[in-house]
Amino acid sequence: MDFRQLTYFLAIVDHGGFNRAAAALYVSQPSLSQAIQSLERDLGCGLFHRIGRRVVLTEAGTALVPRARDTLHALELARAGVGAVRELRAGRLEIAAMASPTVEPLSTMVRRFTERHPGVSLSLRVALTREDVVEMVRTGGCELGLLTTSSPLPSRDVVAHHVGEDRLVLVTPMDGPFPPGQPVQREQLAGHRLIVGQRGTGIRAYVDDLKAQGIDVRIAVETEHRMAFLPLVLGGVGLAVVTESWADLSERAGALVLELEPVSVQHNILVSRKAQLTPAADAFLEIAVPPTHRSSL
Structure with a gap:
């Protein structure tokens, strides 16, 4: 068992198959398959069930995933302790993020980080819910994660830092049902069609809470694609409740924000992660959350 085999194994898990993993790693599919076959021989058991073009983890493969991540993370820490990575002249950092905070505060964090450490590449991975973010960080898929929440986090297996807050606002067409410049009372949303995100997001929780209070809002569209909100609103499909970080983009697109x-x-x-961070992750955390303001929630 070696570093390359474990890297190939996790790439197949993360990318959902041999072909996609080979493309992501810039290796040939036969080379990838041979490495996995060698790893399976070393371990004495299969790691994947091959079902046509699909692969599904065996019980042994499932057991290997967290151990492989821990092993590669430890090796990355060892490498990061010397040379260019230690000095942040090179390296890579993976960050999981929900859709809402990718506009702000993530874009500002990334700008500041890349200005200070241009040699470090960032990989921003999509997470649909706060639970997804926590799980990706907890299991080592990403070192850092950014989420929005209106209630306490469901896990104590990660270290959490408050980096700001956003009010919820209503986005409507310019000729929508409410006049510009006047706040909308939640009761006024009764009878209107709303575009919402999937369950597990704060925006969806707000809409579900309206319904629980007896306010008769109608769900016109439920979508995981946050960038679809604006076109749908401007197309007259419905109204949308979003975080205030989307206000500027919405107004520039021709929508009314209330x-x-x-x-x-x-x-x-x-x-x-609660484990030791790589220098790149620690540097990003220092920019996003100054040490004097760090506190576990």
């Missing part, structure tokens, strides 16, 4: 009352706030939380 305050909601009573005010509802989403908290932006940056989470990291």
Whole structure:
């Protein structure tokens, strides 16, 4: 068992198959298959069930995933302790993020980090819910994660830092049902069609809470694709509740942004692994959350 075999194994897990993993690693598919076959021989058991073009982890493969991540993480820490990576002249950092905070505060964090450490490449991975972010960080898929939440985190297996908050606002067409410049009371949303995200997001929780209070809002579209909200609103499909970080983009696209009352706030939380971080992750955390303001939530 070696570093290359474990890297190939996790690439197949993360990318969902041999062909995609080979493309992501810039290796040939036969070379990838041979490495995995060698690893399976070393371990004395199969790691994947081959079902046509699909692969599914065996029980042994499932057991290997967290151990392989820990092993590669330890090797990365060892490498990061010397040379260019230690000095942040090179390296790579993976960050999981929900859709809402990718506009802000993540874009500002990334800009500041890349200005200071241009040699380090960043990989931003999509996470649909706060639980997805926590799981990707907890299991080592990403070192850092950014999420929004209106309630306490479901896991204590990560370190969490508050990095700001966003109010929820209402986005409507310019000729929508509410006049510009006047806040919209939540009761006024009764009878209107809304575009919402999937369950597990703070925005969806707000809409579900409206319904629980007896406010008759109608769900016109449920989508995992946050960038679809604006075209759908501008197309007259429905209204959307989004975080205030999307206000500027919405207005520039020609939509009307209105305050909601009573005010509802989403908290932006940056989470990291409890294990030792690589220098790149530690540097990003220092930029996003100065040491004097770091506190576990």
